[in-house]
Amino acid sequence: MNTKYDLIIVGAGALGTFHAYHAMQNGLKVALLEKDKAPISATVRNFGQVVPSGMDTKWQNYGRESLKIYNEIQSTFDISIRNNGSVYLASNNDEVRLIEELHQINKGNDYESVLLTKQQCLEKYEGLKDDYVKAGLFFPQEVTVEPRVMINRLLEYLINNKWLEFYNETKVVSCESKGDKVTVVTAKNKVFEASKVIICCGSEFKTLYPEVFEKSDIEVTKLQMMQTKPQGNYKLNGSILTGLSIRRYEAFYECPSFNEIKKNENPDSLEKKWGVHILFKQATDGSVIIGDSHEYADAANIDDLGFYLNMDIDEFMLAEAKKIFNLPTFEIQNRWFGIYSQCKNHDIFQHTIDNNIHIVTGIGGKGMTGSAGFSKENILKIFNKN
Structure with a gap:
């Protein structure tokens, strides 16, 4: 004992x-x-x-x-x-509207955020594509x-x-x-x-x-992620969250325009089917982590999610990522998935x-x-x- x-x-x-x-x-x-x-x-x-x-x-x-x-x-x-901050990159006028509304909400919450113009985003994030970004919302305290x-x-x-x-x-x-x-x-x-x-x-x-x-x-979620090879002298600071993240993250649910904007989305799109939103983060070895996707099952049926990686999902995420950033290399060295438990109603x-x-x-x-x-x-x- x-x-x-x-x-x-x-x-x-x-x-x-x-x-x-x-x-x-x-x-x-x-x-x-x-x-x-x-x-x-x-x-x-x-x-x-x-x-x-x-x-x-x-x-x-x-x-x-x-x-x-x-x-x-x-x-x-x-x-x-x-301590390198997080940014949400808006790719169209609806997403710009949402980050502007979230900026105002965070003013009320006394949580620091900074609206970035298109040009400021391009200057701050090397390789960001001009034809993707419209504006950004930066959170300097995040890590x-x-x-x-x-x-x-x-x-x-x-x-x-x-x-x-x-x-x-x-x-x-x-x-x-x-x-x-x-x-x-x-x-x-x-x-x-x-x-x-x-x-x-x-x-x-x-x-x-x-x-x-x-x-x-309780239900379980399967998320696919991948890691590029090291990017040489290229530097990507902080957490990069993009337009699909703006349309998924719970903070945006509190924005006045959120429900109206969500109604106009295509329910049959691949990003809806696979729960994809594109994130980037550079690891300390210079590689870039890209993802992710969301497939769901009741916890009792976790085996239904399978033990394999769906390469169609990975290829879709890579194609979407290439629309956002020009990285020195998109050669992938690692792929994996995580299983997360969450609640349907809590x-x-x-x-x-x-x-x-x-x-x-x-x-x-x-x-x-x-x-x-x-x-x-x-x-x-x-x-x-x-």
Whole structure:
């Protein structure tokens, strides 16, 4: 039997690790259990764009808090944060209208954004095509991270400071509440005890509580991404979000013109069929990440999404990307997909069992941007520290 903890967290992705971080900031004794050697799922299979600007008002607030947390940690330990901003590039008059409206909304939210003219966009972003861009909206406070680096360095930071007891290759097979404690048993028959448990891993949620899982509104999304070969001396700063992003991101849903503009879109287009919006981000090795797409299935039918990459989707995304930027090379060195869980009717899945077991998952594409800020509030709520 291990030492009793104040909190055990199951799942060491961004959502679980930031819950651990904030619990320790509040003086709690924490164990973090990860089924794999290191996180291998959604947290490391994304762009690494921290873009509160793309979220609705509620989650923008979490995202802005996340920015503060990322920068605080980066100031003492390198977790790969780069302060290089985000831009939305409008390609037609409808999209210009939307970024102008979002600019006004963010003025009201006291969140800094800067409207860029066509010429300013062309000067700021090398290789941007003159016949694509009409205007831009720049968010100077936003950052990028290297996903496969960030989460492992964050764990290293917490472990090195002796704040965290981290157990990898530790699959949880049982989690039961008895009175004022929760007993957790692993596949290797190791037993942990805690006052509370937070389950942030969707697969272990499904294994531990299949009936709750089946009744949830969780669905899964498959996103395809690709990475070019290094681009030599070419430099592309920050997160680049384009016209299709303007038409997909939740922040724009709050714009007065959004519904009217969406009505005029072709429902049979390939970007609709595959849920494509074109993003660019340059990695630290000089390569450029391009994507992404969205295919959906109920969580119970995840196998319907297949285990292969749909090359028709990749070729469509590449063709669209080439309409936006002239990169030195579009030769692709890596292709992959990520699987993200999200909710059909809620912004995140939360369910409590016997007062002390808290299931928190299904954050979807908001994880890299929103987890740090959301977890800070959620720890205070779970431990009644508000």
